[in-house]
Amino acid sequence: MDERNNIDKEREIAEEKLVGDAFQRLLNDYLSTRHRKKVDIITKAFNFAKQAHKGVRRLSGEPYIMHPIAVAQIACSEMGLGSTSISAALLHDVVEDTDYTVEDIENIFGPKIAQIVDGLTKISGGIFGDQASAQAENFKKLLLTMSDDIRVILIKICDRLHNMRTLDSQPANKQYKIAGETLYIYAPLANRLGLNKIKTELENLSFKFEHPEEYKSIESKLADTKASLDSLFDDFTGPIKQALDRMGLEYEIKARVKSPYSIWNKMQNKHVSFDQVYDILAVRIIFKPKKREEEVNECFNIYVAISQIYKSHPDRLRDWVNHPKANGYQALHVTLMSKQGRWIEVQIRSERMDEVAEQGFAAHWKYKEGDEITEDEGELNNWLRTIKEILDDPQPDAMDFLDAIKLNLFASEIFVFTPKGEIKTMPAGCTALDFAFQIHTFLGSHCIGAKVNHKLVPLSHKLQSGDQVEILTSNSQHVQPSWINFASTAKAKAKIQAILRREAREIQKQGEEILSEFLSKHSLEINSSVIDKLCEFHEVQKPDELFKAIGKKNIILSDKDIDEINGKRKQNSAVTWRKFVPFLGKEKKKGNENKKPNYFIVKEGFNRKKPIYITDDNINQFIFPDCCHPIPGDDALGFIDGKNRIEIHKRSCPVAAKLKSGYGNRILDAKWDMHKKLLFDAVIEIKGIDRIGMLNEVTQVISDELNVNIHRVTLSCEEGIFDGTLELRIHDRDDVRTIMGKLKKVEGLQEIKQIL
Numbered sequence: 001m002d003e004r005n006n007i008d009k010e011r012e013i014a015e016e017k018l019v020g021d022a023f024q025r026l027l028n029d030y031l032s033t034r035h036r037k038k039v040d041i042i043t044k045a046f047n048f049a050k051q052a053h054k055g056v057r058r059l060s061g062e063p064y065i066m067h068p069i070a071v072a073q074i075a076c077s078e079m080g081l082g083s084t085s086i087s088a089a090l091l092h093d094v095v096e097d098t099d100y101t102v103e104d105i106e107n108i109f110g111p112k113i114a115q116i117v118d119g120l121t122k123i124s125g126g127i128f129g130d131q132a133s134a135q136a137e138n139f140k141k142l143l144l145t146m147s148d149d150i151r152v153i154l155i156k157i158c159d160r161l162h163n164m165r166t167l168d169s170q171p172a173n174k175q176y177k178i179a180g181e182t183l184y185i186y187a188p189l190a191n192r193l194g195l196n197k198i199k200t201e202l203e204n205l206s207f208k209f210e211h212p213e214e215y216k217s218i219e220s221k222l223a224d225t226k227a228s229l230d231s232l233f234d235d236f237t238g239p240i241k242q243a244l245d246r247m248g249l250e251y252e253i254k255a256r257v258k259s260p261y262s263i264w265n266k267m268q269n270k271h272v273s274f275d276q277v278y279d280i281l282a283v284r285i286i287f288k289p290k291k292r293e294e295e296v297n298e299c300f301n302i303y304v305a306i307s308q309i310y311k312s313h314p315d316r317l318r319d320w321v322n323h324p325k326a327n328g329y330q331a332l333h334v335t336l337m338s339k340q341g342r343w344i345e346v347q348i349r350s351e352r353m354d355e356v357a358e359q360g361f362a363a364h365w366k367y368k369e370g371d372e373i374t375e376d377e378g379e380l381n382n383w384l385r386t387i388k389e390i391l392d393d394p395q396p397d398a399m400d401f402l403d404a405i406k407l408n409l410f411a412s413e414i415f416v417f418t419p420k421g422e423i424k425t426m427p428a429g430c431t432a433l434d435f436a437f438q439i440h441t442f443l444g445s446h447c448i449g450a451k452v453n454h455k456l457v458p459l460s461h462k463l464q465s466g467d468q469v470e471i472l473t474s475n476s477q478h479v480q481p482s483w484i485n486f487a488s489t490a491k492a493k494a495k496i497q498a499i500l501r502r503e504a505r506e507i508q509k510q511g512e513e514i515l516s517e518f519l520s521k522h523s524l525e526i527n528s529s530v531i532d533k534l535c536e537f538h539e540v541q542k543p544d545e546l547f548k549a550i551g552k553k554n555i556i557l558s559d560k561d562i563d564e565i566n567g568k569r570k571q572n573s574a575v576t577w578r579k580f581v582p583f584l585g586k587e588k589k590k591g592n593e594n595k596k597p598n599y600f601i602v603k604e605g606f607n608r609k610k611p612i613y614i615t616d617d618n619i620n621q622f623i624f625p626d627c628c629h630p631i632p633g634d635d636a637l638g639f640i641d642g643k644n645r646i647e648i649h650k651r652s653c654p655v656a657a658k659l660k661s662g663y664g665n666r667i668l669d670a671k672w673d674m675h676k677k678l679l680f681d682a683v684i685e686i687k688g689i690d691r692i693g694m695l696n697e698v699t700q701v702i703s704d705e706l707n708v709n710i711h712r713v714t715l716s717c718e719e720g721i722f723d724g725t726l727e728l729r730i731h732d733r734d735d736v737r738t739i740m741g742k743l744k745k746v747e748g749l750q751e752i753k754q755i756l
Contacts, residue, residue, distance in 0.1 A: 015063050019050065022069045029077045030086060038083035042072075045087035045109065052098040059169040067162060068093060074158040078198065080359055085151045088116035092155060095121045112149075119152035120159070153189065160186045161198055164205040171609045172669035176637050176651060179206040180660020180667070194327035194360035203261040210651045211264070211635050218260040221274050229257065229281050236338045237283060240346075243305045244285070249298075251287040256347070258282075268652065271685075271753030282345040286354045295350040296321050299332040302348050310336035313343060321353075323415060328356050414465035426463065430488050433459040436471045437492035444495060446473040460486040504548055511551030518557045530565055537564040599623065602644040611669040612638050614648065616677045622646050628653035629756055631680040633733025638668030672732070679709065679729040682736050683756035687723040688749040694722070698749075701742045702728065708735060725755070 023046050027039065049068050056064040072089035075081045087109060094100050095117055102121070106114035164182055167175055183206040190199040208215040233255045244251050258266075258280045266277050285302060289295035299321050318333035332348040349357065413425050416435060426435060432452065436459075437444030450457055451470040463469065479499045487493045515534075516526055524530065531543045538555055540546050549555040600621035614622060614636070623641070628650040630636045635651040639659050648670055649656035660667055686698070695715065702708050708728055715724035730736055736754055743752050 019063060019065055019069070022066060022073070026069060026073050026076060026086070029073070030083070033076070033080065033082075035082040041083055041087050041109070042090070045090040045113075048108065049090045049094055052094045052100060056097070058166070060166055064093075064097075067166075070162045070165075071155065071158045074161055075155055078161075078359070079154060079158065079195070081151065081154060084112055084116070085155060088113050088120070088151065089155050089158060091117050092120040092159060116149055116152050116155065119149065120156060154193070157186060157190050157193070157195065157198060161202060164202060164209075167205065167209055172611060173608060173637075173667050175209045176669065177660050177664035177667045179209040180651075180657055181664060182206045183210075184657050184661040190360075192327055194325075194329055194356060196329075196360075197358045198360075200259050200261075204259050207261040207264060213635075214264055215260055218263050218274065222257065222260065222263075222280075225280070229255070232281060232338065232340060232342070232344075233283065235340070236344055239309045240283075240285070240306050243309060244287075244302065247301070247305060249287050249302070251285060254284040254286065256282040256284050271755065278342060279345060282347060284347045284349065284354075286349050286351060289350050292352075295352070298350070299348045303332055303334055306336065306346065307334065310338065312336050316343075316345070325413060327360070329353075331357065414463065416463055416465070417468040419468065419470045421468075427489055430463055431459065431486050432457060432461045432463065432469060432471070433483060433487050434489040434492045435463060435469050436473075437487070437495050438489065439471065441495050443471055443473060444492060445479050445499060446475060446477045448472050448474045448477050459483070507551035508544055508547040509551070511547035511549065514550050515547065515557065518561075522562050524562075524565065533565050534561060537561065599645040602640050602646065608640075608665075608668055611671045612646065613671050613673045615673045616675060619674075619678065622648050624648055625655070627655040629681070631682065631733055631736075632672040632674040632731065634672075636670040636672065638670040639663070640666040640668065674732060676731040679731060681711070681756065682728050682730045682754065684726045684728065684736070684740065684743070685723070685751075685753050685755050686726065686743065686749055687721070687751040688746075690717050690720050690722040691748050694746070694748055697746050698726070698743065701746060702726065702739060708739065 027042065030042065031037065031039070046069070050065045053064040053068070058064055058067060068090045071092060072086045075085045075089045079085075091105060091109070091113065095102055095105065102114050102118045105117050160182060163178065167178060170178065182202050187199050187202040187206065190196075190202060204215075237253050241253065258277070263274065263277050263280065266272065267274065270276075285306075287298060287302065289298050313335040316333070316335035318331075321330050321332050324330045330349065330353040333345060334348070335343050335345045338344050414428050414430070416424050416426050418424065418439075424435070424438065426438065432450035433444065433447060436447040436450070447459060449459060449472045450461065451472065452461060452463065452467050454468075479496055481500055483496050484493060484500070487496055512526075519525055519530065531546065535541070535543060535546050537560075538546060538549065540549060546555070550557065598621060600618070614632075622638070623645055624630065625647055630648055630650045630653075636648055637651050637656060637660075639647045639649060639656070641647055646668065649659070688694070695713070699710060699713070702710055708730055710726065711729055712727040713724065714727075715722055728739070730739070740752050740754065743749055
C-alpha cells in the first residue's frame with residue numbers, strides 16, 4: 001500500500017512540475033512580447049482553471065490543464081495575442097466542463113474575458129434540429145459572438161490546432177469527423193484571417209489523419225527529392241543573390257517547398273502523379289526596406305533586377321503589394337524560367353509583409369508606434385460586416401449555413417469598379433447579379449442586366465478583376481428561381497432565397513390546404529404517417545417539398561395516392577439499382593434487377609466508435625451514392641443517413657467533406673475486407689502519340705497480363721495525337737495502380753489518369 005502511495009505521490013510531483021514548467025514557458029514568452037505586461041490576470045486565470053480542472057485527464061492520459069495552457073501558448077507565441085486572449089484561452093473549457101458559469105467568470109475576470117469564454121462554450125439544444133451536427137450550431141454561435149469580438153474565433157483556431165496536434169488518442173471515426181471539419185471550416189478560416197502558417201499545419205494534419213498512406217508516401221517522396229530541390233534552389237538563387245548584393249539590400253532568400261496536402265490536392269484535381277507536380281519549389285525574397293514608405297518601390301526594383309537575369313512569365317505577375325488581399329496579405333509574385341527549364345515562382349516581400357503573411361493580422365500590431373501595444377480588433381471590420389450580413393438572414397439548414405460562410409468568406413478576391421470609379425472587393429467567380437445585390441437589395445431584386453466595360457451583358461455574366469460595372473434595373477422585374485443557379489456570393493444567395501422562401505411559404509400553404517381537403521373527402525386526415533407514405537410515393541425528401549409540389553400543381557392527387565396510403569399499391573415497379581454494381585465474375589448477379597436492396601439499419605445502441613467492415617457478402621447492405629464511386633482500397637468512411645441506413649463515401653469526396661462538418665456525429669470508420677471476388681467499374685483516360693499497334697499493346701497489357709475485363713474502349717485520333725477512355729472491371733484500387741503502372745511503360749503513351 002505504501003509503495004502504491006509513493007508511486008502516486010511521485011506521479012503527482014512529476015505532473016505538478018510538468019504543468020508548472022508549461023505555464024512558466026507561457027509567461028516567459030508573453031513577457032518577451034511588446035504587449036502591456038499584465039502577468040497578474042494571466043496567473044489568476046491559470047490558477048482558477050487549474051483548480052477547476054483538477055483530477056480530470058485528457059484521452060492521452062495527461063492532466064487536462066495541459067490543454068488550456070497549450071491553447072494559450074499558441075495564442076501567445078504563434079498568433080501574437082495579448083493578456084485578454086491568453087486569459088480567455090486558459091479559461092476556455094471551464095464553463096463547459098465544470099460547474100462554474102459565465103456569470104462566475106464575469107464576476108472574477110470582468111465582462112470582456114467572460115464574453116470571449118461564453119463564445120467558446122459549446123451550446124446545448126438545437127438551432128438546426130436533431131439531425132444536424134452540433135458542430136454547425138457551435139460554429140454559428142462562434143460567429144455570432146465573433147462579430148462582437150474577433151478574439152473568439154482566433155482562440156477557437158488555437159484550440160482546434162492543439163486538438164489536431166493531439167488527435168492520435170481519438171478513435172478513427174472521431175478523427176475523420178474532426179479532420180473533416182478542420183479542412184472544411186477551420187483551415188479556410190485561418191487562411192481568411194491571414195494565418196498562413198497555421199492554415200498549412202491544419203491542412204497537413206487533416207490530410208495525415210484522413211489519408212495516412214498517401215501522406216507517408218508524399219513525405220517520403222519529398223525526402224527523396226530534397227537533394228535535387230536543394231541543388232535547383234542553389235543554382236537558381238546564386239545569380240539573384242549577386243544582383244541583390246549589388247543593390248546594397250539587406251535580405252534573406254528562403255525556399256518554400258509545397259506542403260504534402262497542397263501536393264496531394266494538386267495530384268487529385270489535375271489527375272497527375274507526384275513527378276508531374278512542377279511547382280513544388282518556390283523562392284521567397286524577404287528584404288529590410290531602407291525606409292518603410294519605400295517598401296513598395298523596393299519590391300518592384302527587385303522584380304526589375306531579377307527579371308533581367310531570368311525571363312518572366314507574361315501572365316503570372318501578381319501585384320498583391322498595391323492591391324492587398326482581404327486578409328492583409330501583401331507580396332509581389334513573379335514566375336521566372338530557370339536555366340534548368342523549370343518555371344519557378346518568386347515571392348518578393350518586406351519583413352513586415354512576411355510577418356503579416358505568416359502570423360495574420362495580429363502582426364499589424366507589432367508595427368504600431370510606441371513601446372507598448374494593445375490588442376486591436378478593428379483590423380477586420382469589413383470581414384465582420386460580411387458575417388453580420390449572413391447572420392441577419394440565417395439559413396434554416398445547417399449545411400446551407402456552412403456553405404454560405406464558405407462561399408463568401410473563403411473565396412479569393414477580385415477588384416471591380418462602379419460607374420463612378422469606386423472600387424469594390426468581390427469574391428472571384430462572382431456575377432453581375434452578385435454585384436447588384438452587393439450594392440443594394442432593391443438593385444439586385446429588380447436587376448434586368450448590366451453593362452460591363454460599357455457592353456451589355458446578362459445577369460449571369462462572370463466578372464473579372466478591373467471590370468467597370470453598371471447595373472440596369474426595371475420596376476417590373478422580380479426575383480426568379482433560376483437566379484440561385486448563377487448567384488455565387490452568400491449575400492445574393494441569401495437575399496434571393498429569402499424572397500423565394502416568402503413566396504414558397506404561400507404556395508406551400510395552398511398545397512397543404514389542397515391535401516387536407518383531398519384527404520377529408522376520403523375520410524382521412526393529415527398526419528406524419530400519411531405524409532411519409534406520400535413523400536416516398538412521389539419521391540420527395542421533405543413534407544415541405546410535397547406541399548409545394550401540390551401547391552404548384554406538379555403533383556395532382558388521385559386514387560393512386562389513396563391506394564398508397566392504404567397499402568394497396570401493386571409491387572410492380574422495378575427498383576433502380578445503383579450506378580456501380582458489384583459484379584460476380586463477369587456476369588451481373590441474376591435477379592438483382594428487380595430485387596429491392598436489403599439495407600443494414602442502424603439500431604439504438606449501435607457502437608459508432610468501432611469500424612464497420614465491407615465484405616463480399618454484405619456489400620449490398622450499404623448505399624453507394626453517385627458522388628464518388630468508392631472501390632475496395634479507397635480510404636472510405638460510413639455516414640448514417642436520415643433513414644438510419646449507411647452510405648459509403650471516399651474520405652476525399654466533396655459530399656463527405658460537408659457531411660463531416662455538418663453531421664459529424666453520424667460518421668463511421670469504414671474498412672474494406674474484400675477478397676477479389678467481385679468486380680467494380682473504373683475508367684482510365686489515356687493520351688499519347690499514335691502509332692501502328694498501339695491499341696493492341698494497350699489491350700494486351702490490360703487483358704493478358706492482369707486478367708482484367710475490358711468493358712468498353714473509346715478512342716479518337718487527330719493529327720497523330722490520340723486520346724481515349726478505357727472502361728474496366730477491376731477488383732480494387734491496387735488493380736488500377738498496377739494497370740496504370742504497366743500502361744506508363746507503353747511507348748508513346750504520354751498521359752494516363754484515372755477519372756473514376
